[in-house]
Amino acid sequence: MKILSWNVRGLGRPRTVSRLKNKLQAINPRILFLIETKLSAKKMEMVRLKCGYENGIDIGSIGSRGGLSLGWKRNSLTNLISFSSYHIDVEVNDTGCGDKWRLTGFYGNPDERGRSASWNLLRQLSNNNSLPWVVLGDFNEIAISFEKKGGRRSERQMLAFRKVLEDCNLNDLGFRGRWFTWERGKFSSTNIRERLDRGVATLNWLELFPSFQVDHLTHSFSDHCPILLDTVGVERLDDKDHFNNFRFEAKRCLESTFEELVRGWWTDSVGNIPNRLEYLGQKMQAWSKNVSDDILAEIAEAQLDLNLEADKEELFWEQRARVNWLKNGDRNTSFFHKMAGQRHI
CATH class of the missing domain: 1.10.8 (Helicase, Ruva Protein; domain 3)
Structure with missing residues (x-):
């Protein structure tokens, strides 16, 4: 079973939703966990349905911050246990292995002052656990110093994160692919990269899925990369x-x-x-x-140019649609009937 977790940094633009949909079609995960949707629950439900996930739970953002969504294919796949603005907890009915296990999509508070509340939430979830358990998401924290390049991170913060994982008997699942999952800054002097997104699991979950695999995937429209967990995995190379x-x-x-x-x-x-x-x-x-400042600047400039061209195309078609409607209005024309028919589809 494939499970995708991704901090998408907002899904309010049609172009971003289209890119997400294309990415999901290529990966085809059974369960999808999205973080920082920055949408109301109702709008996020519409996006989830467009992406092909007819079942799910959507947690609305608070203003322009946060927002979670957990979607799944097949009606009887999961049973909801609990949820909040920082987690969605479900029981998975896995017909593939014939067992039930627990999945928690987790979002660590981005504000350092609220991080301890996030760790207390994780401990509370751990106390109510009797099933094999895996937690996937953006923890907004690193466990050790070499999971960060550039900038500074307090040893006290990293210690608190390691301590909560130990208290909850959660083990890091590792990964394949790029080392860091989040990046900011276009020059090497200001560039910061961290491994903020990960999967962790209890020993009995690891015993249930000994061939699991976690991949850090490529991305375009978010500063976080998607995390793909495959419970079946593939045979590992020595x-x-x-x-x-x-x-x-x-x-x-x-x-x-x-x-x-x-x-x-x-x-x-x-x-x-x-x-x-x-x-x-x-x-x-x-x-x-060895990537120089010039190369980093080139990459960032190319990404900006591509996004700008996509924005131009989107605005062009949006404006053209408005011009057509203003010109033809709701007259008894083929244009009106065509547009009205499309709206009912």
């Missing part, structure tokens, strides 16, 4: 197979300094040909991952 894979950004070969660097690395290498090639590959991979 470490040897993993390190034998060579990945390198081919476009870096076009840089003016590339040939000179390769010659230098080859000269510095020692031993037989395979050893020298391995050394060369390590140097090329390390160099390929």
Whole structure:
């Protein structure tokens, strides 16, 4: 069973909903947990139905902040246990494994002053637990310092997060893909990346799904990446197979300094040909991952340009629709009947 958790940072724009729908069609998760929808419960229900999730619960935002939605396919898949502005807790009737287990979509308070209340909520949920339990979402906190690059994070905050996971007997599920799940800042001097989104589970849930897999997916319209949990997963590669894979950004070969660097690395290498090639590959991979301010600025500018073009197209068609309606009005025309018919579909 596939479960997707994503802090979408607002779903008020039709273009964003369209992108979300396309992403979901490609992944096809059975259960969908959305965070920071920034919509009322009624509007979020309409978005959820558009995305193909006929069953679910939607928690409205408070002003322009928050908002949660948990949707699922197949009517008898889940039973609601509890919910609040920061969590949705359900019991999953998993016909695949023949057992029931518990899923909690969780949203840690983004305000540090409210973080302790979030941890107390997690402890309260843990006290009422008797089933295999997995928690998925945006905790708005990191557990250890190397889950953050750039900026500062108090050791006291990280300790409090580790303590609540220990108190609730929740174990980190790990992940595949990009290391960080949230990013802000277009230059390396101001760029901050953190692993705020994750999955954690009790030991009996891990025993129930020994081949599970968590992936950090690519994204476009949010500063958080989607987290995909697959309870079935795939067979894992051993470490040897993993390190034998060579990945390198081919476009870096076009840089003016590339040939000179390769010659230098080859000269510095020692031993037989395979050893020298391995050394060369390590140097090329390390160099390929080194992203400069100029490259970060290029990426950010390209993303802004793409979003701007999409906005222009959306505004064009929106304005054209208004012009057509003003021109033709509600006269007894084919245009009016066509539009009226579409509204009833």
